[in-house]
Amino acid sequence: MSTSAVARKDLVQEAYLRELKAYKAPPKDVNAHKGQVREFSAPAAPSAPSAPSSSEISSELEAYAAAEPDAVPVSHAADEAVTEQQDVNEYLKELQADLPAEPHH
Template sequence: MVASLVARSFTRSATMTASRGFATSAVAGRDLVQEAYLRELKAYKPPAKSADAHKGQVRDFHAPSPPKAPEAPSSSSLSSQLEAYASSEPDHADAPAASSSSESSSAAAGGSAFLEEARADYPKEEAHH
């Protein structure tokens, strides 16, 4: 019986403190910093700008001059240019040098000699059973 009285008193005190913990007051709900910030934000007036404030920041636009049409060459200048091209020799810059004549002879022998040398470098594979 004593245990039941202790248990009842314990549950009563627990419920009373729990109910007190959830109570709120109007004073705790106010945020003084937020109210001061909003008040200052509403009272802010930006400084007035003069009408010539953009003068140093923006350049005046000037459209570029239109391009000139290329001149059409005359038929006599075209024919002389074609004759000069036909009579010119082709460039021999891509021709092999005389010192690499041994390389060019091995290239002429074909790719089979190269493949045989490459196969000789690898070890022979034994048949797997």
């Protein structure tokens, strides 16, 4: 290793550090933030919902009790499940069957 390379490195490093120490950042304007920041305003306090009176609750419960339940049509889901199960069994049997051998040319 030569001494001239070390001396050059020190000269460059010293010049760099001298420039860093001599650097003065430009002063910032006091009102530089004006266009970037909005003024804070607290939102209005929420109000509590009004509680229904006991007469309103009782009338709603009576109307619910007197209402006819919706008639749900009876589906044949059990029949569909049986046919679906049969289809699955047939498919599994096809998978387990031996594949036909292809003739070699």
